[in-house]
Amino acid sequence: MAPVKDAFCPSLATENDSSSNSNDHSICGFESLHHLLCASLSPQVFQEVKRLLWGLNCGRAVEPISLSDPAKVLSSKHDFDLQAFCFNADKELLREPRIVRVGLIQNSIALPTTAPFLDQKRAIFQKVRPIIDAAGAAGVNVLCLQEAWIMPYGFCTLEKRWCELAEPVDGESTQFLQDLARKYNMVIISPILERDLKHGETLWNTAVIIGNHGNIIGKHRKNHIPLIGESTYYMEGNTGHPVFETAYGKIAVNICYGKHHPLNWLAFGLNGAELVFNPSATIRQFSEQMWHVEARNAAIANSYFVGSINRVGNEVFPNPFTSGDGKPQHTDFGHFYGSSHFSAPDGSCTPSLSRYRDGLIISDMDLNLCRQLKDKWGFRMTSRYELYAELLGRCSLSCIQLLRQGHIDRLDGDESVAKPWNLRSRKAVSKAAVEIGRVSRNGEFQESAASPPTSSLRSATVANLKTLVVKVLASSFHVTAFFNQIWCSLFKQYVIKKLSGSPLAQEQSEPEMKNPKLSRRVSKRQDKKITVEHLEKMYQKNVSPLWMKRLMRVVQNGSLSTLDEELPSSTDEDEASLRIKDDKSGKATAKKIFQNVVNARSK
Numbered sequence: 001m002a003p004v005k006d007a008f009c010p011s012l013a014t015e016n017d018s019s020s021n022s023n024d025h026s027i028c029g030f031e032s033l034h035h036l037l038c039a040s041l042s043p044q045v046f047q048e049v050k051r052l053l054w055g056l057n058c059g060r061a062v063e064p065i066s067l068s069d070p071a072k073v074l075s076s077k078h079d080f081d082l083q084a085f086c087f088n089a090d091k092e093l094l095r096e097p098r099i100v101r102v103g104l105i106q107n108s109i110a111l112p113t114t115a116p117f118l119d120q121k122r123a124i125f126q127k128v129r130p131i132i133d134a135a136g137a138a139g140v141n142v143l144c145l146q147e148a149w150i151m152p153y154g155f156c157t158l159e160k161r162w163c164e165l166a167e168p169v170d171g172e173s174t175q176f177l178q179d180l181a182r183k184y185n186m187v188i189i190s191p192i193l194e195r196d197l198k199h200g201e202t203l204w205n206t207a208v209i210i211g212n213h214g215n216i217i218g219k220h221r222k223n224h225i226p227l228i229g230e231s232t233y234y235m236e237g238n239t240g241h242p243v244f245e246t247a248y249g250k251i252a253v254n255i256c257y258g259k260h261h262p263l264n265w266l267a268f269g270l271n272g273a274e275l276v277f278n279p280s281a282t283i284r285q286f287s288e289q290m291w292h293v294e295a296r297n298a299a300i301a302n303s304y305f306v307g308s309i310n311r312v313g314n315e316v317f318p319n320p321f322t323s324g325d326g327k328p329q330h331t332d333f334g335h336f337y338g339s340s341h342f343s344a345p346d347g348s349c350t351p352s353l354s355r356y357r358d359g360l361i362i363s364d365m366d367l368n369l370c371r372q373l374k375d376k377w378g379f380r381m382t383s384r385y386e387l388y389a390e391l392l393g394r395c396s397l398s399c400i401q402l403l404r405q406g407h408i409d410r411l412d413g414d415e416s417v418a419k420p421w422n423l424r425s426r427k428a429v430s431k432a433a434v435e436i437g438r439v440s441r442n443g444e445f446q447e448s449a450a451s452p453p454t455s456s457l458r459s460a461t462v463a464n465l466k467t468l469v470v471k472v473l474a475s476s477f478h479v480t481a482f483f484n485q486i487w488c489s490l491f492k493q494y495v496i497k498k499l500s501g502s503p504l505a506q507e508q509s510e511p512e513m514k515n516p517k518l519s520r521r522v523s524k525r526q527d528k529k530i531t532v533e534h535l536e537k538m539y540q541k542n543v544s545p546l547w548m549k550r551l552m553r554v555v556q557n558g559s560l561s562t563l564d565e566e567l568p569s570s571t572d573e574d575e576a577s578l579r580i581k582d583d584k585s586g587k588a589t590a591k592k593i594f595q596n597v598v599n600a601r602s603k
């Protein structure tokens, strides 16, 4: 496609005319920073500013390209911004270029938020339809829509009525897009609020990946949920970091707030993504200053392309709400600033779509650039994941989660993160580990090992190293989990014994053993007590396998019991009389427990 002269440069007179453009979400009267600079600077100065702001791709500014007339006609008829660019890659001797045409759509809602829900949703379909048609007419291969595109961003209101707009993965919006995907031979990524009908009608924030034959390739559920209204609506994703092998390349979706989490980006890269979309719904106060920085950094650090999409416009809700920022109640969340754009692995990026109008941005990209950058800058090869594996394992038991559970009352560096328990985060991490190395080809998951790179020994080695690192990481999580559970059980036993006045926790005798050698060994260790001081000094690293075995034996044989079963004088006969049945026996038991604690402290 022949580059055209900067076709997106408006003249100062047209766009900056405040009488004809009173939009206060503009940038000094312009739709985008690109327009502002282009109209305000001399061509030479603008050229240099462009190099510094948007970078160079293969030594040249990212070039605009011209599109077919039907796309342009649709853009002027339906008043949406239409821009198109091209990222090149170096020519290779052994691989053909892998040029893919990718599109991103940003849109405002179509009806007031007070309209009947079905009307609102269908009006958005109608509004977006000509933009998808323009993408189809322009020959777009992969198209991504914005986060929760079929509804207003009602999460900010905290009202649960918006849940009605949730759909199953194969719901109305998917069916609407499946027809278009078939018609235009186009992969479409459709981020929706999902209702999982098969699993308790659970809500998720999900991107549905629709194949170019109208098939549903798969879905990804948002991993990171902002601690604002959204977290009260749907669950943290359980799909890990899937990469979908489509007819046009390996793609992944990092939904909105996930853009603030570099490890989320990293995981998609480790799984082999060449193009990652970031469908968002975000406003100036949250993210405008990070908008380009985070996307570009992700593209550079992970050697893939990024397509960033943000919804656009103001959405006014019927009932006033607050944003917890001390400001008065309001009926709109803020201005969604659009500005959708692409970033490339070489650090270059396109200008952005309008800050206040619907739009379609298209870019050609040669996916060969991903590997070329891996070879050139070597960020993947020099990444040293093994240095971070153990640290990540320990940090996954995050202090905040520990404090929430009330298990520790002090934070003293390493100790506080190395100690107990959080099963949930470990479960999530091992799930992510399982996902690594898997891609799906048109819906079917496959082990990447089943289709190793055939010609490159080095690729195979890197893949094996990756697997090794992941296994080390996963096993470190499991060992930590195991140790923590044992530590936790012993500590509980200790507390129960302490309250009930029994002697300190002590290794229990084994049940009768058939093997006399074994029983001798056990009896020799009988008198060794495990005290709370022992417990306090124990970390996963300083516990030998032998000690670990002893700890396990105590846990297995020291039956955890309820408090009243542990009271000192409890026998089978009078057990019933010891149970707390009324105020009086309750007070007596409390007194005993108090006495035990006082005695223990004075020791």
Ligand SMILES: NC(=O)NCCC(=O)O
Pocket: 147, 226, 230, 255, 256, 257, 258, 280, 281, 282, 283, 286, 287
């Ligand atoms: N939808 C969403 O995740 N919003 C968060 C906004 C942001 O942090 O950019």
